[in-house]
Amino acid sequence: MRAVTLTNIYLHPITQKYVRRSGMAHAISVAYHAYDLAIKYGVNPDLAAKAGFLHDIGHYEWYSEGKWDYRLYREYDIHPIKGAERAHKLLVRLGEDKHVAKEIAHAILFHTDSALPTGEFQFTPLQKVVHLADESDKEPGNKHHYRNMDREKELYLIAELDKKIDAAISNDGKSS
Numbered sequence: 001m002r003a004v005t006l007t008n009i010y011l012h013p014i015t016q017k018y019v020r021r022s023g024m025a026h027a028i029s030v031a032y033h034a035y036d037l038a039i040k041y042g043v044n045p046d047l048a049a050k051a052g053f054l055h056d057i058g059h060y061e062w063y064s065e066g067k068w069d070y071r072l073y074r075e076y077d078i079h080p081i082k083g084a085e086r087a088h089k090l091l092v093r094l095g096e097d098k099h100v101a102k103e104i105a106h107a108i109l110f111h112t113d114s115a116l117p118t119g120e121f122q123f124t125p126l127q128k129v130v131h132l133a134d135e136s137d138k139e140p141g142n143k144h145h146y147r148n149m150d151r152e153k154e155l156y157l158i159a160e161l162d163k164k165i166d167a168a169i170s171n172d173g174k175s176s
């Protein structure tokens with residue numbers, strides 16, 4: 001039994017405020033990609049899906065008049081840093097295990113290079129999965145931040161992914 005589900009996270013007002021800002025449809029799609037990649041690479045699917053869902057929770061004023069401004073974004077962006085902190089606080093508040101919250105926060109911090117100095121880094125499998133999941137959902141012109149779906153469908157997809165994670169975790173327990 002997981003301490004915190006994706007549904008718990010989705011329903012929280014902090015998620016509704018900040019994840020919706022950079023695109024709820026993108027967040028849900030990245031959570032699904034992260035789940036699939038986690039299964040493929042033997043990473044914990046619960047952590048991967050949560051980090052995928054929350055990876056862009058740190059976005060703030062990267063747009064002007066509601067439109068993406070890529071030049072401004074690249075110049076001033078620290079959304080991985082803000083996101084790591086915001087997601088960590090939210091997860092701990094919801095009752096998440098503190099080690100899990102830390103791993104998810106790190107995966108968010110490293111999901112894109114805008115918070116990193118240049119150089120070679122050794123990423124954990126979870127961090128690689130979350131980065132790849134985000135890349136899989138990107139669209140030219142940053143259109144992935146503007147995709148929409150109705151809220152009923154959002155909640156349905158989140159609840160379905162919770163079921164997939166529960167099933168994967170209980171199967172894993174049986175095989176080991």
Ligand SMILES: [Fe+2]
Pocket residue numbers: 055056079111112
């Ligand atoms: Fe991002």
Ligand SMILES: [Fe+2]
Pocket residue numbers: 026030055056134
């Ligand atoms: Fe993203």
